[in-house]
Amino acid sequence: MIVDLSTRLDCAASTAIEHVTTSRLLEYVAKPLVRFVPKQPRQLPTIWHDGTYWVELRLFGLIPCGKQAIVISHPQQHPFTLRDNGYSRLIKRWDHTIEVAVEGTSTRYRDHLIVEAGWLTPIIWFFAQVFYRHRQRRWRRLAAKRFRYE
Numbered sequence: 001m002i003v004d005l006s007t008r009l010d011c012a013a014s015t016a017i018e019h020v021t022t023s024r025l026l027e028y029v030a031k032p033l034v035r036f037v038p039k040q041p042r043q044l045p046t047i048w049h050d051g052t053y054w055v056e057l058r059l060f061g062l063i064p065c066g067k068q069a070i071v072i073s074h075p076q077q078h079p080f081t082l083r084d085n086g087y088s089r090l091i092k093r094w095d096h097t098i099e100v101a102v103e104g105t106s107t108r109y110r111d112h113l114i115v116e117a118g119w120l121t122p123i124i125w126f127f128a129q130v131f132y133r134h135r136q137r138r139w140r141r142l143a144a145k146r147f148r149y150e
Contacts, residue, residue, distance in 0.1 A: 001125040006099075006110035007136040009143040013107040016100045017080045019147060020109075021048050028149055029138040033131055035061040036070075048072045048082065066090060091117045091124060109139060 009016050019025045023044035027036065038044045040054040050073050057065040068088040075081050079101035086094040093116035101108050111132045117124045142149070 001115055001121050003111065003113040003115070003125065003128045003132055005132050005136060006108055007140060008103065009107040009109050009139060011107055011143040011147070013080070013100055013102045015147065016107045016109060016143070019142075020080075020082055020098055020100060022046060023048065024149065025142075028142065029135040030131075031138070032060055033134055034059060039067060050074065068094070090120060091115065093117075107143075109136065111136065 037056040099110040
């Protein structure tokens with residue numbers, strides 16, 4: 001199943017790219033719905049580099065939901081693309097692509113997700129709809145505050 005959402009950010013594309021490549025942004029936009037507890041390596045990188053990062057997912061920061069591989073790559077520069085081709089024991093495919101592109105005087109930010117989790121797919125897809133809408137709302141707020149993290 002597919003989730004495909006985009007939003008306009010009130011900032012330069014270069015600024016959005018600078019932030020989307022950081023684990024700090026992931027933690028900020030996911031809060032408070034999901035917390036990522038690094039397992040391997042023991043700390044998330046400051047800047048995402050191509051590679052695999054194992055995390056424990058915690059709903060609302062408290063409820064353990066298993067381990068997930070975050071598999072980062074940067075497939076293209078125009079538009080800027082960051083890909084997490086992740087997976088877990090339950091979720092066979094979590095192929096999340098982020099695109100950041102100039103759109104007029106602002107920036108278009110897009111989350112595109114393909115999820116496959118067997119019979120759990122509709123449930124995971126529904127959660128992803130909620131999660132990515134929440135993330136984009138947090139993104140817009142952060143951009144409006146000129147990226148002053150709380």
